[in-house]
Amino acid sequence: MRKVFCETLGSELLLPEKCNKIVSLSPSATEALFDMGLGEKVVGVSSFCLRPPEARTKEIIGSYSKYRKEKLKEINPDIIFTTTGYQRKLAKELSQLYNVYAIKLPTTLSEIVSTSVEVGIVAGYYENARQLEKKLLQKLAEYLTTTEETTGERVENKETIKDRKLKVYIEIDLGGPTTFGAYSYITDTLHILGLENIYGNKNCEWLKPEDKLTCDLNPDIIIYERKMFLREKSEEVIKNLISRFQNTNAVRNNNIFITPEYYDFFAHHGPSFIYDVIPFLISIKNKIVRSSPP
Numbered sequence: 001m002r003k004v005f006c007e008t009l010g011s012e013l014l015l016p017e018k019c020n021k022i023v024s025l026s027p028s029a030t031e032a033l034f035d036m037g038l039g040e041k042v043v044g045v046s047s048f049c050l051r052p053p054e055a056r057t058k059e060i061i062g063s064y065s066k067y068r069k070e071k072l073k074e075i076n077p078d079i080i081f082t083t084t085g086y087q088r089k090l091a092k093e094l095s096q097l098y099n100v101y102a103i104k105l106p107t108t109l110s111e112i113v114s115t116s117v118e119v120g121i122v123a124g125y126y127e128n129a130r131q132l133e134k135k136l137l138q139k140l141a142e143y144l145t146t147t148e149e150t151t152g153e154r155v156e157n158k159e160t161i162k163d164r165k166l167k168v169y170i171e172i173d174l175g176g177p178t179t180f181g182a183y184s185y186i187t188d189t190l191h192i193l194g195l196e197n198i199y200g201n202k203n204c205e206w207l208k209p210e211d212k213l214t215c216d217l218n219p220d221i222i223i224y225e226r227k228m229f230l231r232e233k234s235e236e237v238i239k240n241l242i243s244r245f246q247n248t249n250a251v252r253n254n255n256i257f258i259t260p261e262y263y264d265f266f267a268h269h270g271p272s273f274i275y276d277v278i279p280f281l282i283s284i285k286n287k288i289v290r291s292s293p294p
Contacts, residue, residue, distance in 0.1 A: 006101050008084050013099040018124040019078035029081040031270035032116035036128040108188040165196040169219035173227035179209045211244050222250040225259040234258045
């Protein structure tokens with residue numbers, strides 16, 4: 001057995017050398033475990049653990065705030081992974097009965113890498129975790145040195161970045177319009193890619209935006225993420241956004257984009273944020289830069 005200290009909960013866990021019965025109630029932790037080849041060790045997940053598709057075949061143990069007591073007792077996991085923030089109360093409750101490790105919600109892009117790797121290290125699979133770290137860092141290095149044009153042509157960043165950063169407004173429907181401030185990995189990622197979050201100077205992780213202020217801040221790009229599982233038609237979504245933000249550069253230049261999935265996209269902070277979200281942002285930036293006059 002080995003001792004592992006969970007900083008976020010201030011508790012010490014007594015774990016086997018390798019955890020073979022893992023319950024993950026965090027979608028990002030679940031994806032990271034599968035990505036490092038540990039899917040067979042995962043015996044239970046939350047109803048929101050949708051990545052990769054194989055995760056959906058696992059036993060549903062709970063959600064963000066609830067869990068099936070009898071099923072968890074039956075499994076008797078070696079460890080349970082949660083996040084902090086909205087899952088802190090659940091994590092503290094479960095920690096009275098089980099080994100619970102709460103992963104810190106990331107505030108920067110680099111923390112998405114570190115928290116993904118942390119899951120494997122805590123579970124005892126050091127080599128798997130560091131192989132994932134290497135893969136994610138290699139992807140980030142590729143993004144920082146090249147951008148992928150929609151035509152497939154590679155162009156060095158320095159040849160495509162304009163003198164003025166493109167201003168971006170990202171809205172996610174989390175039961176109402178939600179956007180992000182300075183303490184968000186989303187804001188950090190935009191900055192690293194040479195883009196500017198119009199709410200990036202707000203001293204918070206997330207906030208409820210006001211349409212008038214958004215229009216006054218005049219974004220060049222509007223990106224909208226639908227509420228999870230809500231299959232709104234893109235045409236209706238775009239029509240509504242045009243109505244709300246009709247006097248912005250984004251609307252005038254037809255730079256409104258809908259995220260490509262019905263699941264969490266920007267709101268998900270597992271490895272696929274690096275695999276999928278960053279290329280999505282790069283493609284938008286390249287499209288606009290290429291269509292802009294010199």
